[in-house]
Amino acid sequence: MATSSKGAGSIVSQKRQQQIKRVGVYTTAILVSIFVTIPVYIMLLLSFQPPEVVFSGGQVNLIPQTLTFQNFNELLTTTKTVRYMTNSIIVTGSSMVLSTSIAVMAGYGLTRFDFRGKSLTARAVLFSYMFSPIVLAIPLYVLFYTAGLLNSYFALTLSLTAISTPFAIWLMWQYFQTIPISLEESAWVRGASRWRTVRDVVLPVARPGYISAAIFSFAVAWNDFTMARVVMSSDNMYTITVGASLFLDRVSVGWSETMAVSFLMCIPPFLIALFLQNYLLQGFSVGGLE
Amino acid sequence: MSMETRTAHSRRFFGGRRFLLLVCFLPLVIFFTVVWVLPILYALNMSLFSNPTQEAVFVGLANYTELLSSPGFWTFLWNSVVYALSTTILSLLVGLGLALVVNQRIKGRSILRTMMIFPYLLPTLVVIFLWKFILDPNVGILNQVLVDAGLIAQPIGFFSSLKWAMAGVVVTSVWKFGSFSFFILLARLQAIDPDLYERARVEGATTWQAFRDITFPHLKGAILIILLVRGIWMFNKFDIIFLSTNGGPLKATTTLPIRVYQLAFNEVNFGAATALAGIMFFLLAVVATVYFRVFNPSEEVGA
């Protein structure tokens, strides 16, 4: 009989095996949590402790002793952190919207239409990944300078969008392929115009897809240092990454303020991670790969 | 039979098709031309000149040949490959391990998930702050812990010793980018029909056999895509290395993108810098083309 050897040699009971597996799983989980959390913990620790407490005695004290907002106070009163954050939020927000809109339109077009040059478009999008973005700095600067757009939100938004769009398009393209065309057809049959169908059916159904794309665009834009450096040249226009890198040079600014400003930069990503991860997962489940 | 063809045909007679097509692609085409095509052409054009921004002299491919024959090129290429491969593979492994864990029904999995996505969204600058602080030989927690535990006699300058610099940069990168693979793989794992595992158990498969014969084949396409996309991105990654080691010590972490930067801004040789970028582009395009031919990752998953 084919399967007579089943179960041979199993001395450990099913329950026991389950236990061993659980222990393994939890150990991995804990190790990874430590790996991920420690840097974040340290950031929180430093942000909310006076530096002389953290660094006293030549050791970094890992146990919080007090709670202080002194570092933030310092940031907010002596630097343009608020202004930088505002700039960051403006360009990140507009880049997110722009990149996602382009991705939704292009993704929809690539899935729903057949036309000559479609595969060329798709390939161009893919190959644009392969050009090192740092080389774009000079041509883009020239471009924006010529167009008189330097030092504007518009130019920075455009540059950031340039970096995030290819992947976002790819994500949407894949995502739309999982949405059955019959959903749209069903709306047409019921008398809905094309535009109405897009509004009532396509967009709501594609939501996880475009939220993933938006999160990705967010990560790119919020992350950015190079492009902001290329495009922005006045203090009032710097984003928080550039701004922080400027004032962190200062004599009087130490690790504590560094961590405090890092903490501020972490708030939007944290909110996104907290509230939108489900969409991200859904979006990636189809968009990420196929 | 493809849905696209079906609708494409059926819509030929519908009003508005052309218009909708235009709406879908016009922004893309304009945008793409402005922010990618023009700059890239401009850059590639620069690579054919010496001193292209001031007294430009056309030199043809001289910049390219010069770069390829310079001894440093192969070192930097090697560094790039080491960096790109090790970060990609490690972040894949970390992502895979954790995705497998989170895919189990355990308590706190959603917290784990939140924790994992978080680093990916952080600005590189912040990531560097955090890791510099951890790996720093002076204030660094890691050194402090290792010294206190008696594992090392004196603090190690992780970003500044030949032995550790690449490792330091890689760990930092993996910390940030591990979650990219994690999310893609987790999504993929969750799409696997749990009945497949039950069927395998009934058929007598061990846990390992089930992983080999079910989990792995399902993840294969995703893994190939991650290797490709992440690999390209890491090969082109600039900021994380620049901010942590700036290519040092002694070129130990100088990758091609770092070198491009140095050529452009330290040595003010835009011709060579853009030529090097062109070489990188060419290398990646070749690798990607071969990769697509051999593995066809999109088909892998599509099935």
Place this chain on the structure above:
Amino acid sequence: MAKSIHLTEVRKVFKSGGKEFEAIDNLSLDIPAGSFTTIVGPSGCGKTTTLRMLAGLETPTSGQIHFGEEEVTNLRPQERNIAMVFQSIALYPHMSVRENIGYGLKIAGVSQAKRNESIKEAARTLQITDQLDKKPAELSGGQQQRVALGSAFVQNPDVLLLDEPMSDLDAKLKAELRVEVQRLHQELDTTVVYVTHDQTEAMTMSDNVVLLNEGSLEQFDPPKTLFDYPKSEYVARFIGTPSTNVLECRIEIIDGVPTVTGHGLEIPLPNQDLSSSTGDDIKIGIRPQYLSLGTGDHSVEATVEVVEPLGTESVVHARTLDDTRLDIVSDAADDLSPGESITASFDQDHLYFFDADGATRLFGEELTENQSQAQWGSEQ
């Protein structure tokens, strides 16, 4: 207002990857206004394609489609007053059941209050009142199909197109809904075209049945006619369970009379103009229900393979001496066991005679009644 539907020499060719595939081949049909027409046929025969052309989701490669007087061949789906239930169900995942059902009405500008009323009524009929506030993903396959039905019915269309709308329901519910759908059809003023591959549905629900065979029309008739007077072997085999038995025979002249011989049978064909076919192969078809284990005009020897008890009756699966399958429905088969020899008898007026191409040449009752015209009349 219900409209008649006319297809005139409709062809549909799909091009994919350079290859052409003819999904529908010269189909002409005249479906009366307000009638209930079922399209049946095996998988891939072009049922969905036909329906999609009616809906305007595909454009015929050639030929015309009219709704009543109006030519609609090139009209967009939005411009035909139709409703459709898709084979893939196609519910909007982001809308509640209520919104799904009401979406067409909303598009048409019906007020919220009126919409709710229609929705409530449809939900009651389809037994999904409790599900109204759920999302489609929370429903079972059967419930989803009922929602799809509901959303088509509330729209009160001229033409209602249903693509296998009950395939996911269980037998009991199916039986109930069949009755409801018929009731709704009677109440609404609409022409229904219903695609299915379940012949029970085709037989029980419809005024007319369209039977397709690889894109061409095989027969278009009321169900009873289809069952009793199949135009071909294909029709005879497709309609009715178990499938019609077919025995291969030949025509010989015995005692001057053209006679069908084979399998130990001798069936004379007096007065029939099949003598010209002497020596030709001919097939005879007989429904399992008309075979009995008792006596009859003719009989065939066979060996029992399996007996399937079905409650009041059983199906006996047997094979003739030359290994042709022979199914018999009988209520006296309980004590048969595999391997046993039986004699299956039949009366010749239940026979169908098919020529080598599978076209029906003669119905058994014509032999007996001496009629030369089949009841379903001349070629339509």
Place this chain on the structure above:
Amino acid sequence: MAKSIHLTEVRKVFKSGGKEFEAIDNLSLDIPAGSFTTIVGPSGCGKTTTLRMLAGLETPTSGQIHFGEEEVTNLRPQERNIAMVFQSIALYPHMSVRENIGYGLKIAGVSQAKRNESIKEAARTLQITDQLDKKPAELSGGQQQRVALGSAFVQNPDVLLLDEPMSDLDAKLKAELRVEVQRLHQELDTTVVYVTHDQTEAMTMSDNVVLLNEGSLEQFDPPKTLFDYPKSEYVARFIGTPSTNVLECRIEIIDGVPTVTGHGLEIPLPNQDLSSSTGDDIKIGIRPQYLSLGTGDHSVEATVEVVEPLGTESVVHARTLDDTRLDIVSDAADDLSPGESITASFDQDHLYFFDADGATRLFGEELTENQSQAQWGSEQ
């Protein structure tokens, strides 16, 4: 080697979200080695759960399971020599059909050559030889189910568990495969437990049928017994299509004889010990097949609602005067039309009598044959 299966007071409680749900309640069964047992019941009654406990994929909350002499209650699936076809089909999407079928054998270490042989044979039987090199996604639902069947059969297990393995097949193929599965069962030395909610399958294929009702055993008997001697109204209604008609009546003493009255009926119950129930409600059940439009011992007036022609016969859906549904299967209903009044007659030996709780108290034939014990014996 086929093994008998014994379930002893098996309970299965699911905990989810703090709530407990009893999916199986005190189930005891003795399934003979080598037999073919079907588990039927409506959706959610615990069929799959039972099967999964046999497979070792769920552990009973209490009670024991034995295969032959051996207790397997806590053994892992790998340690029981079983094969299973899942309700969800569960084919490995990345493996070809060939690999799918052979996977269990590969795990068991069977050589490539031997594997190929088994696969080839299974594929021939299941008519999927042409599909062997395709991926599951390229197959139709029906083909997929056949692949799943194949991979279970090639494993030659002690116990073969099949969870609705034919739900996606079309009627014709289903009929064919039913026969094949039975043939395979006869050839292989294995005990088959087969879950379905298609009663035709249950009736035609099995040696014994387990009918579950919300997790408890309703009846465990050979199909014929189940059909003819249902233990309860639930069983009578569940088995047989159309469903058994049930009319609510009462017991009165008429002329000193306990008599069932209602719907214009008067059915005396001589010699039956139901006199103690005088004044009680009682329900009578009669299968639509045993109702006729002709004459009989008793008759009921009804109004036709819908007539469904089914080829040789028709189903008449009617309602009695007090609006109870009444279905009649008849071959003489062609000219009935909705609204018409009919008289449905029956012989009393086809009746079932249920008490208020739905338990069967009496079979009509007992009245006639004057037997006081039903054929299926005393309470089992």
Place this chain on the structure above:
Amino acid sequence: SSILSGNNNDSDGKGKTISYLSDRGDSKQIINEIIGEFEKNHDYKVNVTYTSKGTSTDQQLQKMVAAGNPPDLIFDTSADAYRYQRDGDLAAISNVVQDSELPDPVNVDGESYFAPTMVEPLMFWYRNDLYSSNPESWSKWETEAKQVSQSNNIKGFVIQSGQTNNADTQITQYLWQNDVDIYNGPSDNIQVTIADGANRQKAVETYQWLKTMSQYSPNGSGWEWGDAIEALQQENAAAIASVGGLPILTIAENRPDLVEKLSPSPYPHPQGTKQSKWWAYMEGHVVRNDGKATEGAKAFADFFSRSDKFMDFVLSAPLFQFPPTRKGLDSKAVKNNETIQNHPAVMKLVKENWDSFSTILATGKDGAPNIVAADAYGQQLLGQSADQLLVGGKSPEQTVDWVAKQLQGLKN
């Protein structure tokens, strides 16, 4: 100009908007005030682009030049100024420099190209509680460092290496301390002499010294100023070299308890002889000649140098930046500055050594401007040489040969 750069170079330098590139973001407030006053008095507008310290000014500049949009005014070091002058990009601002008391480090053919605004000398800081005395000579230095390293859980000193300004200046200073003449010759014929004769011997000695001292030092490759200060702050090292009072300012923030324990000191001399050359950065303004508002930039540089807020600008980072003239040191503003008052030892050191302050630029014969040194500093070749020695495992001799070869390479 380039055919590629979109060619916006048609300006006559008479534009009204001055584009100003500066890395002094930390003195932003005062700079803005000065700009405000300037704009009130002149018909110009000033647009400042701040960059972070280090190389980002270069990057920003290259980008702007490449686009044909060069800035008019740059805040930079004298060494960079000389490089730009060599490239022909600067406009002379002789009137700004020569009419004032400002030093004139970039004077070519009688024209001045650099208007200094501040001086930043290197300084040595040590733990007065761990070092038994101020280690004035190399031998003492070694004994102290050894003693501290062995008896305490702390490194005696920090040797920094790598491609950073920090490492480069320090290695240069060590060589200077041993009287190594890295270069020689007049501006138009600079010779690299580090590997010649006696210089080679002394250079090898110096590198040998560094190697010895590195035993008592944490590995410091790639460190910038802040890293060294952190070593001091975290008590990983007992002594470091830095720019001016930067360490004490930082430590006052994070470790107030350490402030008392730190003392400034000049670089020790191997022979204990007098200090002859002491690296001090000089930073200030240069005006490019290819911008759109060259004239305005000149006016602004002049206005800036003469502004009554000039001292406020210098003192916006006291102890770190010092006035560009000796006279400025004695000014009221400096004297009254609270931070400076708190650290009299620093001021004393600066005043005593003022005369030996020198930049890398002035390393030609008799202090003539040295373009090779400017370029070497731009690429931090001497810092790299220490990396070759300490990280790359070259011997002192090999290191000297390596650095000589690299420097020679710059000449071509």
